[in-house]
Amino acid sequence: MFGIIRPCRHGLSERLRASWTAHLCGLCLALRDDHGQLARTATNYDGLIISVLVEAQSAAGDGAGRRTAGPCPLRGMRTASVARGEGARLAAAVSLALASVKIRDHVEDRDGVFARRSVAAGARAVTRRWDRRSAGSASVVGFDTAVLLDAAARQGELERALPAGGSVLLVTEPTETATAAAFAHTAALAGRPGNAAPLAEAGRLFGRLAHLLDAAEDQSADAASGAWNPLTATGTDRAEAERLCRDAVHGIRLALKDVELTDRALVHVLLAHEPGRAVDRVFGHAGHTDCRVRAEDGTRTTDGTPLAGNPYQAPPRHDPNQPPPQAPGGPVPPWVPQGPGFTPPGGPPPGRRNLLAGCAVWALMGCTCQLLCCEHDHPFSGERREGFCARHECCDCGNCCDACQCCGENADCCGGCCDGCGCDGCGCDC
Numbered sequence: 001m002f003g004i005i006r007p008c009r010h011g012l013s014e015r016l017r018a019s020w021t022a023h024l025c026g027l028c029l030a031l032r033d034d035h036g037q038l039a040r041t042a043t044n045y046d047g048l049i050i051s052v053l054v055e056a057q058s059a060a061g062d063g064a065g066r067r068t069a070g071p072c073p074l075r076g077m078r079t080a081s082v083a084r085g086e087g088a089r090l091a092a093a094v095s096l097a098l099a100s101v102k103i104r105d106h107v108e109d110r111d112g113v114f115a116r117r118s119v120a121a122g123a124r125a126v127t128r129r130w131d132r133r134s135a136g137s138a139s140v141v142g143f144d145t146a147v148l149l150d151a152a153a154r155q156g157e158l159e160r161a162l163p164a165g166g167s168v169l170l171v172t173e174p175t176e177t178a179t180a181a182a183f184a185h186t187a188a189l190a191g192r193p194g195n196a197a198p199l200a201e202a203g204r205l206f207g208r209l210a211h212l213l214d215a216a217e218d219q220s221a222d223a224a225s226g227a228w229n230p231l232t233a234t235g236t237d238r239a240e241a242e243r244l245c246r247d248a249v250h251g252i253r254l255a256l257k258d259v260e261l262t263d264r265a266l267v268h269v270l271l272a273h274e275p276g277r278a279v280d281r282v283f284g285h286a287g288h289t290d291c292r293v294r295a296e297d298g299t300r301t302t303d304g305t306p307l308a309g310n311p312y313q314a315p316p317r318h319d320p321n322q323p324p325p326q327a328p329g330g331p332v333p334p335w336v337p338q339g340p341g342f343t344p345p346g347g348p349p350p351g352r353r354n355l356l357a358g359c360a361v362w363a364l365m366g367c368t369c370q371l372l373c374c375e376h377d378h379p380f381s382g383e384r385r386e387g388f389c390a391r392h393e394c395c396d397c398g399n400c401c402d403a404c405q406c407c408g409e410n411a412d413c414c415g416g417c418c419d420g421c422g423c424d425g426c427g428c429d430c
Contacts, residue, residue, distance in 0.1 A: 004210055004278045005045045005270055012269065018081070019266050022066060023048045023055070023091075026083030029069060030092035034137045039096055039130065040250065046210070047095035049270055053199065054087025056267045057190035057260070078215035086141045086189045092180045093138035097145045100130040101152040109158075109227065143185045151178040162233060168244070171230040179207030192390040207257070209248040209275055213282050216241050238283065245279045337385055353380055 009017055027048045031039040055065055065085045071077040083230025104127045106114045113119045131149065138145045151174035158171055187195035215230045216238065222229035231241055253272050262266060353361065361379040378385050 001045065002208075003044075004213060005044075005049065005274045006278070006281075007274060009270060016266050016269060019052075022081050023051045023083045025069060025072070025075070025080055025090075026088040027051055027091050027095065029082055030084075031096065032089040034089065035091055035096055035130070035133045038126070039092075039133070041131075042092075042095045042099035044095055044099075047091050047098065049206075050094055050186060051083050051087040052266055052270060053183065053186040054085075054090065054189050055083065056263050057187065057195060058087075059262055060190075087186070089137055090141050090143055090182075090185065090189060093134045093141070093143065093145060094148065096130050096134040097138075097148045098178075098333070100127040100134065101148070103127050104152070141185075141189060142316045143182070147181045148178045151175065159228060159233075167237050168212070168215075168230050168234040168236045168241070169208070171234070172208045175207040175211045176204040179210070180204040192260060195259050198255045202252050202255040202259070205248040205251040206271070206275070209245055209252070212241055212245050212248070213278060215288075216245075216282050242279065242283045245283075246276075249275045249279060353382070372388075398400035 012020060019054060024045070028040050028043045031042055058065065065083055065087065066081045067084045069080055069082045071079055103123050106112070107120045107123050107127075110120075114123060131145075135145045155171075155174045158174065163169060180200040180203040183201040183206070184196045187193060187199050211230070218227075218233055219229050219238075221227075223232065230236070231238070231369070252275060256267065256271055259267075358380040365379055377383065
């Protein structure tokens with residue numbers, strides 16, 4: 001359950017982006033509070049779906065399951081509203097148990113640094129502690145992590161006993177069982193027993209998808225290193241693997257239609273749209289497209305300039321590596337930094353710091369994560385830059401609304417499907 005869900009911040013509305021951040025930070029803090037600082041390394045995007053599902057099924061409003069967290073370096077030393085409660089605790093327990101399984105697999109396969117005896121011994125001690133702690137915290141919310149650990153144990157047995165040419169779905173079964181149990185338990189926490197069956201089906205298919213995509217991504221590297229790969233071992237070609245993945249995506253969407261949700265928007269984005277984009281990303285059918293530079297939908301020109309009459313289109317972003325544009329006789333574009341400390345449009349860049357001063361500022365900004373997460377002045381040149389995460393983010397959201405026809409009167413479709421417009425569906429097959 002690592003690496004499928006990678007939502008682009010440009011494809012989420014402000015409300016959904018805030019909700020996504022609240023669940024991500026809530027998962028991280030729940031791991032810290034229940035299991036210690038080291039456990040925060042188990043924070044992952046896919047695991048927070050558990051927290052999102054619990055909140056989406058709850059009858060309370062958005063603010064009922066939130067609290068204000070203190071400043072964090074990963075948020076640029078800003079406070080934030082974060083998710084709390086049983087959903088975050090379940091997500092933390094599941095993430096910790098899965099991280100333990102993943103580390104144990106690396107130790108058994110002697111991958112990288114885990115081939116060293118000292119590192120392997122320390123990793124085994126960490127996995128045993130995480131197994132105990134995840135089981136304890138999960139039991140508080142009524143979930144038994146034994147289903148996850150048993151599935152991981154059966155995984156190795158199935159791989160060793162798999163006959164030549166056997167079905168790859170025999171290998172994915174333990175992962176399907178584990179994710180189905182975690183998804184279904186969110187219905188129990190939210191008091192929606194009728195959602196348990198469709199959520200179990202969605203979780204089962206999500207687990208299948210996770211396993212197949214991981215196998216497809218690692219197939220070349222596994223072949224080079226001689227490691228076991230389910231697609232290679234079963235003789236499943238990439239075309240068949242892609243077909244199975246797309247069938248799983250379609251099945252997840254069908255299962256979600258039967259789930260009764262109080263707030264469907266974020267769940268719809270994460271489970272109806274993101275898995276399909278993950279399949280495109282792994283099998284190479286979608287390019288890297290900026291969601292604000294699309295001409296085929298009739299709302300943007302090829303250079304990113306919004307067409308007249310579209311009040312929902314954000315202005316184009318300025319490339320920080322290019323000189324700021326001139327604005328003779330007119331207002332300065334809103335995306336050009338202005339005010340004290342900023343260079344006026346067309347003016348020379350600010351003076352560079354010397355090596356010693358630049359290194360000192362770089363260290364300060366690095367320790368507070370400004371280089372990663374925030375817009376900042378370059379420590380040497382003084383030029384305004386975006387954070388590393390924003391510059392290198394996988395903005396492959398060009399297809400975020402290709403099949404999604406939201407009502408333009410109340411929401412920008414590419415700002416979050418059906419967020420705020422009140423429609424129950426978005427016109428696509430999901």
